[in-house]
Amino acid sequence: MKITIIGAGYVGLSLAMLLSSDNEVTIVDKDEKKIEMINDGVSPLRVSDIIKAFAENKDSIIATSSIEEPLINADLIIIAVSTDFNNELNRFELHNVESIINVAYQVNTNATIVIKSTIPVGFTNEICHKYNGTSNLLYCPEFLREGKSLHDNLYPSRIIIGTKTGDLRNAEKASAFADVLKQSVLSDNVQVLFMGYSEAESVKLFSNAFLALRVAFFNELDMFAETKGFNTKEIIEGVCLDSRIGMFYNNPSFGYGGYCLPKDTKQLLADFDVIPHDVISAIVSSNQKRKEYIVHRIISLSDKIKLEKKLDNVVIGVYRLVMKSHSANCRYSSVIDVIYELLRLNYSLVIFEPCDIDFSLWHNVRISENEDEFKKSVDIIIANRYDDNLTDFEGVVYTRDIFFRD
Numbered sequence: 001m002k003i004t005i006i007g008a009g010y011v012g013l014s015l016a017m018l019l020s021s022d023n024e025v026t027i028v029d030k031d032e033k034k035i036e037m038i039n040d041g042v043s044p045l046r047v048s049d050i051i052k053a054f055a056e057n058k059d060s061i062i063a064t065s066s067i068e069e070p071l072i073n074a075d076l077i078i079i080a081v082s083t084d085f086n087n088e089l090n091r092f093e094l095h096n097v098e099s100i101i102n103v104a105y106q107v108n109t110n111a112t113i114v115i116k117s118t119i120p121v122g123f124t125n126e127i128c129h130k131y132n133g134t135s136n137l138l139y140c141p142e143f144l145r146e147g148k149s150l151h152d153n154l155y156p157s158r159i160i161i162g163t164k165t166g167d168l169r170n171a172e173k174a175s176a177f178a179d180v181l182k183q184s185v186l187s188d189n190v191q192v193l194f195m196g197y198s199e200a201e202s203v204k205l206f207s208n209a210f211l212a213l214r215v216a217f218f219n220e221l222d223m224f225a226e227t228k229g230f231n232t233k234e235i236i237e238g239v240c241l242d243s244r245i246g247m248f249y250n251n252p253s254f255g256y257g258g259y260c261l262p263k264d265t266k267q268l269l270a271d272f273d274v275i276p277h278d279v280i281s282a283i284v285s286s287n288q289k290r291k292e293y294i295v296h297r298i299i300s301l302s303d304k305i306k307l308e309k310k311l312d313n314v315v316i317g318v319y320r321l322v323m324k325s326h327s328a329n330c331r332y333s334s335v336i337d338v339i340y341e342l343l344r345l346n347y348s349l350v351i352f353e354p355c356d357i358d359f360s361l362w363h364n365v366r367i368s369e370n371e372d373e374f375k376k377s378v379d380i381i382i383a384n385r386y387d388d389n390l391t392d393f394e395g396v397v398y399t400r401d402i403f404f405r406d
Helices: 010-019 032-039 048-056 068-072 096-106 124-128 149-154 168-185 199-226 234-238 260-271 278-309 332-346 371-377
Strands: 002-006 023-026 061-064 074-080 110-116 138-139 158-163 194-195 316-317 348-352 365-368 378-380 397-399
Touching: 002 010, 010 023, 010 048, 010 149, 032 061, 032 110, 048 149, 061 110, 068 096, 068 332, 074 096, 096 110, 110 168, 110 332, 124 138, 124 199, 138 168, 138 199, 158 168, 194 316, 199 234, 199 260, 199 278, 260 278, 278 332, 278 378, 316 332, 316 371, 332 348, 348 371, 365 371
Parallel strands: 002 023, 002 074, 023 061, 074 110, 110 138, 158 194, 316 348, 316 378, 348 365, 378 397
Antiparallel strands: 138 158
């Protein structure tokens, strides 16, 4: 089968690696540097499982920045471009998804089009109606963890496929697409759920909202414990040994972040509109208050060090911008919001981040790529996730990483 995937990010690239073992896969992206690296057999993403897969299958994917020809020749078109949240519109930015679908329908009326990008509830139905009730459209949300995108494609927790209710031809296309995925995954008996477009869109947003809820819950537990001088770890362990709760996804942080949870919770909140949504609203609000709390604790600690050491100025070191230990992605990291607030309050900061990140917007911040020099230049280090490399730091390390894991 000829498959064209639009978007060479974490979703698109890991999916391309998954499907290339049994199909002819072309991946399209406007980033020429990414295209060159993929065609040279080098992963453009610093994700260990994808890097390994590229090393083992250098010639399995064709990459191009030209979109029309790959769409014309495709049996299956998968859209995996980003959909950022526009705060002014109170909705995802969808023009990229819409423009790709428009081109696809102009040049290829037979291909099955699968939307992988995260979208608002009701969007697939809107597109279906726009193109005269087409039977060619499916929605298939992704459920990938940051840093483990290929693994989660190979061993999916479930496969959700949104379909046009009551359309037999669309149901046949959905079944055929499910077979393509099942042929490539390594999980035995992975469960496939077929449902309506809006139900599938809701599954994606509510899944991420629940994950955000867990993060917010344990962060509030941590605020309670830290403020009262209690042992956070002991409380969490006591709570989570209840099998109904579980000892997972419970490690406190500076707040939930990354590319998905912040924007998806906002979009779900917008989709509720006039429907009561106290819990969903509280998730978003709680995360903002968590970051404000973290800033307050850092300032209190900084003032204490300044007084004890009789310093004129305390330099705060930020150890890594990334959200997770084994990730190279810092998009919408909660650490960044903490940094912005500290800068607004005129605190002196130095950032250590070895990943290739665009620092052009960080005008008033020193950037250090040398870890030893970084440690020598700061009085206190803040770290969303602790690292063993910090054990030799002679100053204070502030983190809420209780379990030393993501």
